Amino acid sequence: MGSSIETLVNREYQYGFVTEIEADTIAPGLNEDVIRLISSKKNEPEWLLDWRLKAFRRWQTMTEPHWPNVKYNPINYQAARYYSAPKSVKPLQSLDEVDPELLATYKKLGISLTEQKLLAGVAVDAIFDSVSVGTTMKDELAKHGVVFCSFTEAVHNYPELIQKYLGSVVPYSDNFFAALNSAVFSDGSFCYVPKGVRCPIELSTYFRINAAETGQFERTLIVADEGAYVSYLEGCTAPKRSTNQLHAAVVELVALDNAQIKYSTVQNWYAGDKDGVGGIYNFVTKRGKAHTNSKISWTQVETGSAITWKYPSVILQGDNSTGEFYSVALVNNKQQADTGTKMIHIGKNTKSTIISKGISAGEGQNSYRGRVQMLPKATGSRNYTQCDSMLIGNKCGAHTFPYIEIANDSSTTEHEASTSKIGEDQIFYCKARGLNAEHAISLIVSGFCREVFKELPMEFALEAQQLLGISLEGSVG
Amino acid sequence: MLSISALHANAGDKPILKGISLTVNPGEVHAIMGPNGSGKSTLAQVIAGHPGYEVTGGSITYMNQDLLELDPEERAQQGVFLAFQYPVEIPGVTNAYFLRSAYNEIRKAKGEEEVDPMEFLDLMEKKLKLVDMDPAMLHRSVNAGFSGGEKKRNEILQMAVLEPKLAILDETDSGLDIDALRIVADGVNALKRPDNATIVVTHYQRLLNYIVPDFVHVLAGGKIVKSGGKELALELEQRGYEWVMDAA
Numbered sequence: 001m002g003s004s005i006e007t008l009v010n011r012e013y014q015y016g017f018v019t020e021i022e023a024d025t026i027a028p029g030l031n032e033d034v035i036r037l038i039s040s041k042k043n044e045p046e047w048l049l050d051w052r053l054k055a056f057r058r059w060q061t062m063t064e065p066h067w068p069n070v071k072y073n074p075i076n077y078q079a080a081r082y083y084s085a086p087k088s089v090k091p092l093q094s095l096d097e098v099d100p101e102l103l104a105t106y107k108k109l110g111i112s113l114t115e116q117k118l119l120a121g122v123a124v125d126a127i128f129d130s131v132s133v134g135t136t137m138k139d140e141l142a143k144h145g146v147v148f149c150s151f152t153e154a155v156h157n158y159p160e161l162i163q164k165y166l167g168s169v170v171p172y173s174d175n176f177f178a179a180l181n182s183a184v185f186s187d188g189s190f191c192y193v194p195k196g197v198r199c200p201i202e203l204s205t206y207f208r209i210n211a212a213e214t215g216q217f218e219r220t221l222i223v224a225d226e227g228a229y230v231s232y233l234e235g236c237t238a239p240k241r242s243t244n245q246l247h248a249a250v251v252e253l254v255a256l257d258n259a260q261i262k263y264s265t266v267q268n269w270y271a272g273d274k275d276g277v278g279g280i281y282n283f284v285t286k287r288g289k290a291h292t293n294s295k296i297s298w299t300q301v302e303t304g305s306a307i308t309w310k311y312p313s314v315i316l317q318g319d320n321s322t323g324e325f326y327s328v329a330l331v332n333n334k335q336q337a338d339t340g341t342k343m344i345h346i347g348k349n350t351k352s353t354i355i356s357k358g359i360s361a362g363e364g365q366n367s368y369r370g371r372v373q374m375l376p377k378a379t380g381s382r383n384y385t386q387c388d389s390m391l392i393g394n395k396c397g398a399h400t401f402p403y404i405e406i407a408n409d410s411s412t413t414e415h416e417a418s419t420s421k422i423g424e425d426q427i428f429y430c431k432a433r434g435l436n437a438e439h440a441i442s443l444i445v446s447g448f449c450r451e452v453f454k455e456l457p458m459e460f461a462l463e464a465q466q467l468l469g470i471s472l473e474g475s476v477g
Numbered sequence: 478m479l480s481i482s483a484l485h486a487n488a489g490d491k492p493i494l495k496g497i498s499l500t501v502n503p504g505e506v507h508a509i510m511g512p513n514g515s516g517k518s519t520l521a522q523v524i525a526g527h528p529g530y531e532v533t534g535g536s537i538t539y540m541n542q543d544l545l546e547l548d549p550e551e552r553a554q555q556g557v558f559l560a561f562q563y564p565v566e567i568p569g570v571t572n573a574y575f576l577r578s579a580y581n582e583i584r585k586a587k588g589e590e591e592v593d594p595m596e597f598l599d600l601m602e603k604k605l606k607l608v609d610m611d612p613a614m615l616h617r618s619v620n621a622g623f624s625g626g627e628k629k630r631n632e633i634l635q636m637a638v639l640e641p642k643l644a645i646l647d648e649t650d651s652g653l654d655i656d657a658l659r660i661v662a663d664g665v666n667a668l669k670r671p672d673n674a675t676i677v678v679t680h681y682q683r684l685l686n687y688i689v690p691d692f693v694h695v696l697a698g699g700k701i702v703k704s705g706g707k708e709l710a711l712e713l714e715q716r717g718y719e720w721v722m723d724a725a
Binding site for chain 1: 525526527529548549550552553554558559561565566567568569570574575578579582583586618619635639
């Protein structure tokens with residue numbers, strides 16, 4: 001690619017601003033008192049505090065995992081702050097009560113908590129630092145019996161559902177970051193779709209980290225009762241800061257019999273500058289449990305974060321259940337991503353599909369890591385995996401770590417993989433038709449990602465495509 | 478319209494073009510012929526701005542400006558079109574999307590409004606007929622899985638949509654059977670106007686039965702060794718290239 005590919009200037013990360021807002025922030029450090037403080041600030045019931053403390057005690061016995069193919073300086077967990085909330089957020093009756101400064105922030109991000117999304121037919125829950133600042137379209141959802149609210153509200157209003165499902169897919173002991181999250185999580189989104197209900201609108205959560213030196217630890221729990229359907233979108237941004245910030249979220253999905261959950265993510269946390277200074281450490285545990293005849297689909301477009309470490313997975317518990325994972329992961333400059341999925345086939349005749357598209361530019365390092373496991377009882381099960389990597393320039397890397405374990409004779413798996421380099425001839429062809437280099441690259445890359453983009457809801461697909469273009473600026477010329 | 482003067486170009490360290498001069502006026506069709514390795518395709522690529530060649534001397538003036546100062550996309554936006562000898566595949570990008578992107582870039586460069594997908598489809602319907610193409614191919618990925626003939630026809634379709642001022646057809650006839658050749662030639666002829674010009678690069682005279690040139694130039698060893706009218710092509714067909722090169 002040589003000279004023509006490294007000349008364009010980087011466009012600034014457009015979401016890198018900081019909102020000046022009075023925050024209720026606790027001192028850095030982590031111990032049982034901090035956890036009690038978080039719990040008391042949220043006025044939590046005793047059982048939840050106990051769960052947090054159990055998680056914390058477990059976490060203290062665990063060590064940070066170092067098997068991912070990423071490199072970073074040790075994280076000082078005592079230096080981070082574990083709670084920051086905009087001061088003005090009190091339990092709100094309506095969005096009119098939300099601090100105008102916050103609404104302005106979301107407007108800047110292209111997320112209007114009010115009219116625009118109403119028109120678009122999307123219900124939004126916005127999480128600012130650690131707390132939810134407002135959920136839209138609650139009334140419309142309530143008509144259908146759909147619960148969509150902040151996690152904190154859910155703890156108070158639907159304690160029996162939370163107690164039943166919290167940690168049922170990702171137990172607090174699951175891994176180091178999940179344990180940390182379980183101990184200190186501050187808010188998140190909760191969604192429950194009752195039996196037989198097809199959620200009439202897309203649900204969306206928008207995450208925003210604002211405060212400095214603050215980790216964001218949110219939890220999302222989605223339960224689709226028997227025969228229910230829900231499509232859920234998640235977007236993320238953060239200000240530009242020269243220090244690294246930790247984002248350790250947990251997402252649990254429960255699809256009961258015949259239910260379907262579609263979960264889409266466009267992750268655009270601040271990625272650090274071109275020299276790798278700053279950026280979010282995105283260490284996330286996402287997992288769904290699929291009961292009989294149910295289906296869980298994960299679609300993710302990962303373009304942000306200094307380091308991404310996540311494996312949205314499906315436990316195919318029930319017979320005839322389906323798991324899908326569609327992923328685009330893009331790294332540029334010094335970004336590192338180690339991402340993929342786990343498909344654990346337990347029920348009979350279960351089916352999983354994995355389509356992973358990795359794009360590496362600059363000095364980025366991109367790893368696909370996936371596990372397909374067919375247990376002895378998962379007879380007649382099938383998996384199809386396709387794992388493609390595209391390289392832009394000659395200083396980046398693409399790596400693939402597939403693990404396949406089959407413990408019965410009647411299941412099949414297929415694994416296809418390819419690695420290609422974006423071609424100078426493709427770029428010249430586009431240029432000879434009047435497209436500039438950036439346009440050409442973004443066209444070629446979105447073609448490469450098409451199988452994943454078509455899984456995204458329409459609005460998100462366009463956003464994702466633009467995001468890829470922006471994220472690649474500076475890598476090509 | 479186009480004036481090439483004493484043009485020298487290298488591929489790496491190797492000189493390919495060694496002093497080419499050529500003038501093309503609006504309304505003219507020029508054929509560039511010559512044996513393999515004579516530099517025909519290089520000339521086409523240099524006009525389009527391929528980064529693999531370095532211009533080491535001479536000049537190209539196009540519409541009263543220094544063409545060599547322009548990026549390839551600027552050349553395209555100003556009406557230079559190269560029909561590729563080997564059209565490139567772009568998996569996952571539909572022909573319709575690709576063509577509309579190109580069309581809109583060129584419109585933007587002219588200060589015109591971009592067209593939306595519906596308007597564009599209307600336009601495409603007419604253009605598809607010109608090259609006898611199935612509308613279904615609009616929704617296939619650019620050149621991916623196309624036969625050789627389909628790829629060449631697709632180039633002419635692009636040309637029909639983009640309506641260039643200066644079209645350069647680089648061995649568009651190679652690999653085409655006689656029917657496809659006629660379709661391609663008919664398309665090119667239908668696009669001919671008094672204010673545009675065409676350069677046809679070809680190894681064989683065959684194509685020139687269908688696209689009749691005003692001028693024929695023989696390129697050998699990186700230079701134009703002979704120029705003439707359309708009868709020169711017929712003479713080359715009969716006598717081969719040897720005699721021209723000997724005479725030069």
